[in-house]
Amino acid sequence: MNSACIGALMALAEKDTRVLYLTADSGEGGLDKLFRMNFSDRSFNFGIAEQNTVAAAAGLACTGKIPFVFTAAPFIAYRAFEFVRDDICLQDLNVKLIGSGSGISVSSLGPTHHTTEDIAVLRSLPNLMILSPATPKQAEECIKLAYQHTGPVYIRIGMNKEKEFFGDGYKMEPAKNDVIRSGKDAALYVTGSILEEAAEAAERLSEEGIELEVVNVGTIKPFDADSVIQNAGRFKNFFTLEEHNVTGGLAGMIAEVIARNGLGVRLHPVGLEDIFAESYGTLKDMRRANRLDGESVYRRIKEALV
Amino acid sequence: MNQLDIEECAKLRKLIFLTGYKGGMAHLASCYSCLEIIYTLYVKGVLRYDPQDPSWKDRDRFVLSKGHGALALYAVLCKTGVLSKKELGTYLQPGCHIGGEPCTRNLPCIEATTGSLGHGLPMAVGMALGQKIDGMPAKTYVLLGDGECQEGSIWEAAMAASSMQLDNLVVILDANGLQKTNRVDETLRVVSWQEKWESFGWTVRNTDGHDMDQLCQTLRQPPGARRPTLIIAHTVKGKGVPLMENDPKWHFRLPNRKELKQFQRALQISDKELE
Numbered sequence A: 001m002n003s004a005c006i007g008a009l010m011a012l013a014e015k016d017t018r019v020l021y022l023t024a025d026s027g028e029g030g031l032d033k034l035f036r037m038n039f040s041d042r043s044f045n046f047g048i049a050e051q052n053t054v055a056a057a058a059g060l061a062c063t064g065k066i067p068f069v070f071t072a073a074p075f076i077a078y079r080a081f082e083f084v085r086d087d088i089c090l091q092d093l094n095v096k097l098i099g100s101g102s103g104i105s106v107s108s109l110g111p112t113h114h115t116t117e118d119i120a121v122l123r124s125l126p127n128l129m130i131l132s133p134a135t136p137k138q139a140e141e142c143i144k145l146a147y148q149h150t151g152p153v154y155i156r157i158g159m160n161k162e163k164e165f166f167g168d169g170y171k172m173e174p175a176k177n178d179v180i181r182s183g184k185d186a187a188l189y190v191t192g193s194i195l196e197e198a199a200e201a202a203e204r205l206s207e208e209g210i211e212l213e214v215v216n217v218g219t220i221k222p223f224d225a226d227s228v229i230q231n232a233g234r235f236k237n238f239f240t241l242e243e244h245n246v247t248g249g250l251a252g253m254i255a256e257v258i259a260r261n262g263l264g265v266r267l268h269p270v271g272l273e274d275i276f277a278e279s280y281g282t283l284k285d286m287r288r289a290n291r292l293d294g295e296s297v298y299r300r301i302k303e304a305l306v
Numbered sequence B: 001m002n003q004l005d006i007e008e009c010a011k012l013r014k015l016i017f018l019t020g021y022k023g024g025m026a027h028l029a030s031c032y033s034c035l036e037i038i039y040t041l042y043v044k045g046v047l048r049y050d051p052q053d054p055s056w057k058d059r060d061r062f063v064l065s066k067g068h069g070a071l072a073l074y075a076v077l078c079k080t081g082v083l084s085k086k087e088l089g090t091y092l093q094p095g096c097h098i099g100g101e102p103c104t105r106n107l108p109c110i111e112a113t114t115g116s117l118g119h120g121l122p123m124a125v126g127m128a129l130g131q132k133i134d135g136m137p138a139k140t141y142v143l144l145g146d147g148e149c150q151e152g153s154i155w156e157a158a159m160a161a162s163s164m165q166l167d168n169l170v171v172i173l174d175a176n177g178l179q180k181t182n183r184v185d186e187t188l189r190v191v192s193w194q195e196k197w198e199s200f201g202w203t204v205r206n207t208d209g210h211d212m213d214q215l216c217q218t219l220r221q222p223p224g225a226r227r228p229t230l231i232i233a234h235t236v237k238g239k240g241v242p243l244m245e246n247d248p249k250w251h252f253r254l255p256n257r258k259e260l261k262q263f264q265r266a267l268q269i270s271d272k273e274l275e
Helices: A001-013 A030-040 A050-062 A073-079 A083-089 A118-123 A135-150 A195-207 A225-231 A251-258 A283-289 A293-305 B003-023 B028-043 B067-080 B120-134 B152-163 B191-198 B212-220 B257-267
Strands: A019-023 A044-045 A066-072 A096-100 A130-132 A154-155 A178-180 A186-190 A214-215 A219-221 A237-245 A264-273 B061-064 B140-145 B168-177 B203-208 B229-234
Touching: A001 A019, A001 A030, A001 A066, A001 A096, A001 B168, A019 A050, A019 B061, A030 A044, A030 A050, A050 A066, A050 A073, A050 B120, A066 A073, A066 A135, A073 A083, A073 A096, A073 A118, A073 A154, A083 B120, A096 A264, A118 A154, A118 A237, A118 A251, A130 A293, A154 B257, A178 A195, A178 A264, A178 A283, A186 A293, A186 B061, A195 A237, A195 A293, A214 A225, A214 B140, A219 A251, A225 B229, A237 A251, A237 A293, A251 A264, A264 A293, A293 B212, A293 B229, B003 B067, B003 B212, B003 B229, B003 B257, B028 B067, B028 B140, B028 B168, B061 B120, B067 B257, B120 B140, B120 B152, B140 B203, B152 B191, B191 B212, B191 B229, B203 B212
Parallel strands: A019 A044, A019 A066, A066 A096, A096 A154, A130 A154, A186 A214, A186 A237, A237 A264, B061 B140, B140 B168, B168 B229, B203 B229
Antiparallel strands: A130 A219, A178 A214
């Protein structure tokens, strides 16, 4: 997703001189160099100082610039939280925050480098649009959407060569979910790069005659609540899948919609159950260890439905 | 010093007190330590701005990083006509826009929302950088508290500003030596501010923070080559009310009935004006 984002960002920078690239020494696997080579006067490395990077982005937005802060997701969401709140959201400034390596995609470095509570903490901030792409194509669309939207945006992206589910003509819209697969037995809502595990689980269940409707949530905020309301008339069981704490995450969001609208359906959250992610290894290893891989998701849904 | 300016600041001290007293809350002592600094910036022709058009693109910007000095800023903005006395009179009233800390919502004359310490300077770094990118001659001025320098984000910003050669960034340090509960140098032992900021790559100057001639002269000096400037303004917290001067207990309180008389005497406030 990193290269899709940088590519989209360079296309924007080409046509709009207000677009700036800011990083807190993140690098994005050398992709920042590509931006710097092409737009040397619009690329700024603020050093390992996320608070100042985020606040300076707010100051730049005050002068009419459109800064894209591209750095590790946990350090935006947690280290710089108050700066995101006071300097960007409270002042409703046109700053775009791109958190790379969200979820547990930085698998081997452990919980300090995981971002498994960012949806919970950031969706409580007024004025902030939150995007959670599942694939490189959707990440590219998120950058375009963030640019078109005047105001603060946070985009949480993965960094593990995610499988593509969207065609070249795909266009992303705010507050609109994508139905990845139609089904009749239950709904599975999923956000972020873990979509591929949801698809795998749905395929396995299909082989056994259970048809899941897989709904990808690309825009966390504003959220497509209508999709849940409408699907409540079709399904008794809703599942959620996220590389995130279920508390306050996608499961929490959908629970709020169900409760507020008295929908009377059963919600089965699959995610981190109020824990920090366990273990080390590849992303696949980590998902398996935390029962977030396709096989585990398949089993959990089957147990609940059969 | 110009007698007129001294008299104007005395009037503004009175206005700050009456507004805070009637509002029921104010950081009076902090406002009094930085009043002459903000007055010099806005009234003595240091800041380039248009009172008729606070959003003028080429303006110099002023960020009150020590947001609890808000009433001093509001009072000076009243003096310049940017804010009306009627608006200021709504201070802390339900539904009003004038709060205890500067907030940009509905107040276009305020450059940045501040209050939580350690935010103003980092935002100002972005503003100064934006001005540089546009090739504008404009400057960004920041008023920083000395206690505020205990926030780590100040030093992140200080490093970035010198590294990015922001010679259009001018920080005035309101060095009154006190913070909320104690002396600054007793709370965390400080090696000299001069050495600290110089070692971060800034040009450092000193001035009496209540002497408007000295302030003017110091603020008008050209910056060091490709370096941001820090002006250490030596001030007295609570300046103008002897009972309040240099005593940390006045950081965030109003006088009781007995103390009120001493405030009235120092600020020449009649009983009628308190009503």
